[in-house]
Amino acid sequence: MGIKAVVFDFGGVLIDWSPEYVYRRLIPDDAERRWFLDNVCRMDWVVQQDGGQTIAEGTAELIAKFPAHEALIRAFYERWREMVAGVLEEGVALVDALEAAGVPLFGLTNWSAETFPYAWENYPVLRRFREVIVSGRVGVVKPDPAIFALMRAEIERHLPGVEPHELVFIDDNAKNAQAATALGWHGVHHANAAATGTRLRELGLPV
Structure with a gap:
């Protein structure tokens, strides 16, 4: 795929x-x-x-x-x-596995621009992505297609010519995952890390 x-x-x-x-x-x-x-x-x-x-x-x-x-x-x-209670270790393990396999990783979050810096400084996993789009900084939130367009533009700077069907988006909010799917991405509703891992493997990813 x-x-x-x-x-x-x-x-x-x-x-x-x-x-x-x-x-x-x-x-x-x-x-x-x-x-x-x-x-x-x-x-x-x-x-x-x-x-x-x-x-x-x-x-x-x-x-x-x-x-x-x-x-x-x-x-x-x-x-x-x-x-903020800390990191979700099973979710971070997915990042670890994908990063180790050389899969390009990006972040797309609904988060206030005023509170995000605290998380950025205190949770290093957030700094492991090639680009991160924070809704509070760009003035648009998921599931608005506009924020996915901004994310895709950032991805294309790193991966010219990338197509929607070559992108996976993982979100714990089903509406946001569905919005990605409607745009041709592979939206994955994250209910738990085990189920998400299974779906990623189905898509051919090494987790």
Whole structure:
């Protein structure tokens, strides 16, 4: 099949990130915490910052909508580093295997431009990719086809003439993987490293 490059998402594939790690301490009751994360600090709000809105703007907007929850809302980014538990070793093992085989690797992540530098400095696996596109820096988020076009342009600088069917994209968000597939890439929904490894082997990759 001739896969020429593999593109990794970061959160949920290589980096263990979850708001639960902070809000379990702040809201011990499971039902109350679920309500807060489903209705106040929702993932679509987080994606606004991932898309380039500043943390200050996003926080102010949400406090204006939910003033009674101001302290809990401010905690989201004030304690953001506590949401990062470390690397996901089985995901990193996939990077190790592909890198050892000489497969060109790239990164494509939905991440705030303000918080990404912390991860970049503290988790060396993120610095092992030929190019990394961070949504907060380019102002567009997955699953928008535009961010995949930006990624493909970066890949083509290294691999001129590469075709979509020669690219693999791994993401823990099924919608993002499906978006890559719709563009002709091989989108892999990362549920766990074992299943992803199996799919990569099916595509002829040495993992």
